[in-house]
Every structure is written in C-alpha cells, then in structure tokens.
Amino acid sequence: MPQVPRQDKAPTSADVARAAGVSRTTVSFVLNDVPGSGISDATREKVLAAVRELGYAPNAGARALRAGTGNLVVYAMPRWPLGPAINSVIERTRAALADRGLVLLVHGDRSLTGTDAALAWAELRPRAVIADTDRCTAESVDLLRRHGVRTVVLVGEEDVPFAPTVRLAQRKVGRVAARHLLDRGHRRIAAIVPTGDLAEPGELRYAGLAAEVATTGLAVARHDLGFDHDAALALARAWAADPDGRPRALFAYNDEFAALMLRALRDAGLSVPGDIAVLGVDDTPLCELVQPRLSSVALHTSDFAEAHVRVLLELLDRGPHEPWPELPENEPRVVVRDSA
Amino acid sequence: MPQVPRQDKAPTSADVARAAGVSRTTVSFVLNDVPGSGISDATREKVLAAVRELGYAPNAGARALRAGTGNLVVYAMPRWPLGPAINSVIERTRAALADRGLVLLVHGDRSLTGTDAALAWAELRPRAVIADTDRCTAESVDLLRRHGVRTVVLVGEEDVPFAPTVRLAQRKVGRVAARHLLDRGHRRIAAIVPTGDLAEPGELRYAGLAAEVATTGLAVARHDLGFDHDAALALARAWAADPDGRPRALFAYNDEFAALMLRALRDAGLSVPGDIAVLGVDDTPLCELVQPRLSSVALHTSDFAEAHVRVLLELLDRGPHEPWPELPENEPRVVVRDSA
Numbered sequence: 279m280p281q282v283p284r285q286d287k288a289p290t291s292a293d294v295a296r297a298a299g300v301s302r303t304t305v306s307f308v309l310n311d312v313p314g315s316g317i318s319d320a321t322r323e324k325v326l327a328a329v330r331e332l333g334y335a336p337n338a339g340a341r342a343l344r345a346g347t348g349n350l351v352v353y354a355m356p357r358w359p360l361g362p363a364i365n366s367v368i369e370r371t372r373a374a375l376a377d378r379g380l381v382l383l384v385h386g387d388r389s390l391t392g393t394d395a396a397l398a399w400a401e402l403r404p405r406a407v408i409a410d411t412d413r414c415t416a417e418s419v420d421l422l423r424r425h426g427v428r429t430v431v432l433v434g435e436e437d438v439p440f441a442p443t444v445r446l447a448q449r450k451v452g453r454v455a456a457r458h459l460l461d462r463g464h465r466r467i468a469a470i471v472p473t474g475d476l477a478e479p480g481e482l483r484y485a486g487l488a489a490e491v492a493t494t495g496l497a498v499a500r501h502d503l504g505f506d507h508d509a510a511l512a513l514a515r516a517w518a519a520d521p522d523g524r525p526r527a528l529f530a531y532n533d534e535f536a537a538l539m540l541r542a543l544r545d546a547g548l549s550v551p552g553d554i555a556v557l558g559v560d561d562t563p564l565c566e567l568v569q570p571r572l573s574s575v576a577l578h579t580s581d582f583a584e585a586h587v588r589v590l591l592e593l594l595d596r597g598p599h600e601p602w603p604e605l606p607e608n609e610p611r612v613v614v615r616d617s618a
Numbered sequence: 619m620p621q622v623p624r625q626d627k628a629p630t631s632a633d634v635a636r637a638a639g640v641s642r643t644t645v646s647f648v649l650n651d652v653p654g655s656g657i658s659d660a661t662r663e664k665v666l667a668a669v670r671e672l673g674y675a676p677n678a679g680a681r682a683l684r685a686g687t688g689n690l691v692v693y694a695m696p697r698w699p700l701g702p703a704i705n706s707v708i709e710r711t712r713a714a715l716a717d718r719g720l721v722l723l724v725h726g727d728r729s730l731t732g733t734d735a736a737l738a739w740a741e742l743r744p745r746a747v748i749a750d751t752d753r754c755t756a757e758s759v760d761l762l763r764r765h766g767v768r769t770v771v772l773v774g775e776e777d778v779p780f781a782p783t784v785r786l787a788q789r790k791v792g793r794v795a796a797r798h799l800l801d802r803g804h805r806r807i808a809a810i811v812p813t814g815d816l817a818e819p820g821e822l823r824y825a826g827l828a829a830e831v832a833t834t835g836l837a838v839a840r841h842d843l844g845f846d847h848d849a850a851l852a853l854a855r856a857w858a859a860d861p862d863g864r865p866r867a868l869f870a871y872n873d874e875f876a877a878l879m880l881r882a883l884r885d886a887g888l889s890v891p892g893d894i895a896v897l898g899v900d901d902t903p904l905c906e907l908v909q910p911r912l913s914s915v916a917l918h919t920s921d922f923a924e925a926h927v928r929v930l931l932e933l934l935d936r937g938p939h940e941p942w943p944e945l946p947e948n949e950p951r952v953v954v955r956d957s958a
Contacts, residue, residue: 288740288764288765288766289764330733333733333736333737333757333761333764334737335736335737335738335740335741335761335765336741355712359705359709360700360705360708360709361705365699365700365701365705368700368726369699369700372695372726372728375726376726376727376728376729381725381726381727381738382726382727383723383724383725383726383742384723384724384726385721385723386708386712386715386716386721386722386723386724387716387721387722388712388716389716393670393673396673396675397673397674397675398675398721400628400675401675401676402723402742417673420673421673421675424628424629424673425628425675426628505903507906534903534907537904537907538903538907540907541906541907563845563874563878564877564904564907566847566881567874567877567878567880567881567904567908568907568908568909569908569909
C-alpha cells in the first residue's frame with residue numbers, strides 16, 4: 279500500500295514533478311498519456327510512483343480540458359424509479375464502458391431539463407452523455423458539444439432530429455398487448471394503470487393499448503390502481519359479483535401488478551385464464567413463479583441493453599459531426615405462458 | 619428558451635462578464651453565491667441572464683475549488699448487482715440530497731479499491747463520498763479529506779475505526795434466519811447459496827446461518843445453486859425421493875430463490891411448509907404473491923435507507939474532524955407468513 283503522507287493540503291502536479299525529479303510538462307504528458315511525447319518507460323514509472331506516493335488526483339474537469347477528453351460517461355437517471363429493466367441497462371452499459379477504460383456516472387438530478395440539465399452534466403466534462411429525449415433540446419445538445427462532450431445518445435418514445443435516439447417505446451408495448459388479446463378473441467378488455475411513480479409509463483402503455491383496441495371499434499375499461507392488496511381484492515370482488523359486466527382479459531401494466539391481480543382474482547374465487555386472462559409486461563423471473571404461470575410482453579430488455587451499448591460504443595468512435603449509425607428500437611413480443 | 623449562439627468554443631467566465639457588463643470578480647461572486655459580497659439583485663439577475671444566454675458551465679472541480687465545496691455526492695456503486703434493496707437506498711439518498719441542493723452521482727467503477735478508488739472519486743471534487751468499507755482504507759479516507767471531501771460515510775459488514783460506518787450486516791441476516799427455524803423446532807436445515815454475482819453476500823448470509831445453527835451442535839446442508847428452474851427441480855426431486863434424508867427447513871438466500879424453490883418443490887410433489895419449510899430474505903412484494911405466502915427475513919430496507927440518509931445529512935452539517943453521530947445498524951427480523 280502506498281504511503282500517503284499526512285498533510286492538510288491536496289498535492290499539486292508541481293509536488294509530483296518535484297518528487298519525481300522531472301518537469302511539470304513531463305508530469306502532464308504522462309498523466310494525459312500524450313502520444314509521441316517521447317517519455318521513456320522509466321520516467322513514466324517514476325512519475326506514476328510519485329503520483330501514487332503523494333496521492334495526487336487531478337480534478338476531472340481540468341484533466342478533461344488538458345487531454346481534450348475525459349473518461350467519464352454521464353447517464354442521466356430516468357425520471358421513474360430504478361427497477362429491473364433500467365438496472366439491466368445500467369449494468370451492461372457500465373461493464374461495456376469499463377472494458378474501454380471509461381467510467382459510468384449515474385447523475386441523480388431528475389429535476390432539470392433543457393439547458394439547465396445540460397449545464398449540470400457539462401460541469402463534469404464528460405466524454406459522453408446518455409439521457410431521455412424529454413430532458414433535451416437542440417440547444418442543450420449543442421451546449422454539451424461545445425463543452426467537449428463528444429457523444430450524446432438519447433433514449434425516448436420517439437426519435438428526435440438533433441441527436442441519435444435509441445427508441446424505447448412504451449406505447450408499442452400496449453399495442454402489442456392489445457393485438458395478442460384481440461387475436462385470442464377477447465372483446466372485453468380491461469387495463470390496470472398504476473398510480474404514483476409509475477404513472478407516466480403507465481399512461482403510455484395504456485394509450486398504446488387503447489389505441490390498438492379502438493381500431494376494432496372496441497373500448498378498454500381503465501382501472502387506476504396503486505400496488506395495494508386491498509384495492510386489488512376490491513376490484514376482483516366487484517368482477518366476481520358481476521359475471522356479465524366483468525372483463526374477460528386484463529392488461530396489468532407489468533408483471534408485479536399482474537401477480538398482484540392473480541392473487542386477488544384467486545382470493546375472489548375467479549379462475550385465470552378461465553374467467554379472466556391476465557397479461558403482464560417485462561417477462562421477469564416472477565412469470566415462472568406465480569400460479570398460473572404468467573404470460574408477459576417481453577421488452578427484450580437484454581437485447582435492448584446490448585443494442586444501446588453497441589450504439590454508444592460506435593458513437594464514441596465517431597466524431598461529433600459524423601453521421602450516426604442505424605439505431606435500435608425495441609420490438610416487444612408476447613411470451614405466452616398459461617395466464618393469457 | 620434561452621438563445622444559445624452557435625459557436626465552436628465553450629464560453630468562459632470572461633465572456634459572461636463582457637455580456638453582463640460586469641467584472642469577472644462579480645461573475646465569480648454571483649456564481650459561487652459568496653455571502654456578504656454586496657451584489658445587488660439587479661446585477662445578480664444580469665449575470666445569471668448572461669450565464670443562461672451564453673450557456674456557461676464552470677467545471678465542477680473548478681467551481682468546488684473556488685467555493686470551497688461542491689454540490690456533488692459520490693455514491694460508489696456496490697460490487698454486487700443493483701437490486702430492490704440497493705435501489706431503495708439510492709432513491710431515498712437521491713431525494714434527500716436533492717432537498718438540500720446536492721446531487722447524487724452513482725460512480726460505476728467497481729474495480730478500484732483503496733487509494734486508487736479514492737483518487738477516482740476525488741477527481742470529481744465531491745462534497746461527500748459514500749462507499750463500502752472493503753473499498754476504503756485509512757489512507758484513502760485521508761486522501762479524500764485532503765481533496766476537500768468533507769464527509770465520508772462507509773457501509774459494511776463491520777465497523778471500521780477510520781470513518782463512520784453504517785452497518786449492513788449480511789451474517790446477521792443468516793443468524794436471525796437460523797434462530798427462527800431452530801425456535802420452530804427444525805433440526806434438519808438446508809441452505810441455498812447463490813452462485814455468480816450474488817456469491818459474496820450469499821457466503822456471508824450462509825456463514826451467519828451455519829454459525830448460529832452450529833451453536834446447537836447441528837450442521838447445515840449447503841446447496842450452491844444458480845437461478846435455474848431445472849437445477850432447482852432436480853434438487854427438489856432428490857429430496858422427494860429421500861423422505862428420511864431430506865431437510866425439513868430451507869433458508870433460500872432471498873425471496874426470488876425462495877419462490878424458485880417453492881415452485882420446484884410443488885412440481886416435485888412436496889408440500890410447503892408440511893414437508894419442508896421455506897424462508898426467504900428481503901420481505902419483497904413477491905412474498906404476498908406466491909403460494910403459500912412466503913415468510914421472509916426483513917432487512918428493514920426502508921428504515922435502513924432512512925437511517926443511512928439521516929446520518930449522511932447529519933455528517934454533512936459537521937466538520938470533517940468533529941466526532942460522528944450514533945450510527946445505525948440493520949436489525950433484521952422475520953416477517954412470518956405461511957411458508958416457515
């Protein structure tokens with residue numbers, strides 16, 4: 279373990295130069311890995327030893343400015359809570375960047391959009407920024423580029439013209455679910471729309487479902503629900519008491535809400551899929567664990583995360599003004615099990 | 619939306635001063651919110667308007683150095699994958715810091731420890747750092763302090779003497795599980811130890827379980843298992859074929875593995891808890907959704923996350939050399955449902 283002398287002030291690059299017996303320019307060449315600077319391996323080792331010895335950390339902004347680029351990639355935390363899908367994207371992105379010596383920083387300020395958001399991200403002088411389309415404008419992307427951000431990748435429901443967009447469309451999830459239920463002959467379709475933190479993606483999935491169902495002249499019965507056993511049971515009991523009025527198929531927003539409804543429907547004496555079919559979303563491990571096994575719309579999270587990472591890496595290799603590569607788009611499909 | 623002039627270079631504070639018709643010192647006073655600098659509201663507004671107009675973002679390191687402190691809090695991503703427990707800690711920490719105008723940055727480099735890790739975090743010139751005990755040494759904490767990090771909060775299995783530690787003990791989870799199963803009269807106890815990414819916490823939970831069971835002179839049958847239906851089913855079938863040899867209680871690492879085993883045991887014709895009791899960990903929503911309802915060791919995630927945040931905020935208000943407040947420790951307890 280390197281000996282770190284106790285002192286009150288942070289060491290500077292001048293301290294490193296003194297300790298290594300070299301010039302500050304040499305220190306800078308070594309730390310910024312400047313090509314063609316003619317530094318011998320022995321000198322490089324001496325400088326790095328002094329850096330370790332003294333505990334010298336150039337600040338990221340200063341280092342990025344000197345070297346023309348930093349090793350940080352800012353991932354602006356999406357506005358809805360962390361869950362299995364976003365965890366998977368973060369984990370894969372993190373690992374792929376680490377293979378290139380880049381560090382993922384998940385930026386926790388969810389309140390900012392537009393140029394305010396861009397200024398907060400630009401402060402870190404990152405090499406790349408990944409963010410949702412609804413937090414960016416043409417101006418904010420331009421601002422990032424002027425602060426040395428080489429690559430901006432956006433994620434969103436729809437393409438935007440000012441930056442490469444990886445489409446993760448929630449409406450499409452609802453449309454695919456509707457098509458599955460309609461194709462199986464269901465005409466009385468209901469939907470759970472979550473309240474609270476998940477309201478925003480909930481509305482989008484519902485909108486896709488309702489639009490697709492509407493193409494057949496039918497309507498969807500909408501039920502806004504928190505993740506609450508009593509509320510779920512009340513809904514299931516109302517359906518049990520009204521055999522003629524109850525839906526024959528339920529789109530349950532995601533697998534957790536679907537499992538909640540499976541439990542409530544069983545407790546209310548209704549059978550799945552006999553009395554009512556239930557369809558979840560996300561194709562999580564939960565689907566195999568509940569009774570009956572849950573049919574679910576797969577967002578292709580792992581494919582999507584891989585495509586996301588592939589695009590990011592491709593874009594990192596291009597200049598900011600080069601055309602961008604073909605971009606992935608999620609293609610949800612139904613994994614059919616026993617519940618719908 | 620502010621007009622951002624297209625230009626190739628990032629604007630400087632000199633550009634802001636020129637645009638606002640004030641000195642660079644005035645710009646610096648406004649941006650760093652220097653108390654007692656006698657800046658009028660009108661001047662402040664003019665400077666802020668120019669900042670917006672030009673799209674000026676001082677880099678975080680430079681700003682932190684000038685102001686003596688930054689608004690960033692680095693949370694070093696733990697080494698095991700993001701899951702419901704860590705998501706909850708991140709979400710709450712993020713929200714509490716945002717209330718104070720601080721921004722959580724989740725740092726994605728899992729490979730570094732000791733002074734290397736400290737150097738990577740120090741580059742961001744954060745105001746506070748939260749990290750696991752096994753990635754920090756006395757030297758690395760000292761190094762962070764010398765780079766202006768006011769607050770270091772560690773999280774770990776055991777206290778360390780060189781920084782305040784929030785204890786999140788996995789061994790204790792295993793001990794509490796063992797005590798519950800022993801108290802219910804079980805003498806033949808088995809444990810699932812996950813392979814792969816979760817091996818590390820898996821070993822700790824298993825070690826606690828085995829140590830507690832050993833106090834009664836008994837041993838635990840250990841089964842290493844990936845999250846795999848076929849492997850789970852093979853294990854359950856082996857138990858079904860050997861009524862005398864099979865365990866009467868199973869500690870299943872977490873709720874997902876417990877649900878996996880519930881499904882496998884049912885498919886193998888064994889009843890829970892009649893033939894074998896099953897205990898999970900985490901007290902997730904899954905517990906109420908599987909059949910039978912799952913008993914589970916609650917880590918008190920939400921209490922714990924709250925305590926974690928409370929300590930962090932208290933420490934932010936103290937100088938780095940003041941004594942630290944009393945620190946929370948997780949107190950797992952069993953939430954008894956139908957499975958054990």
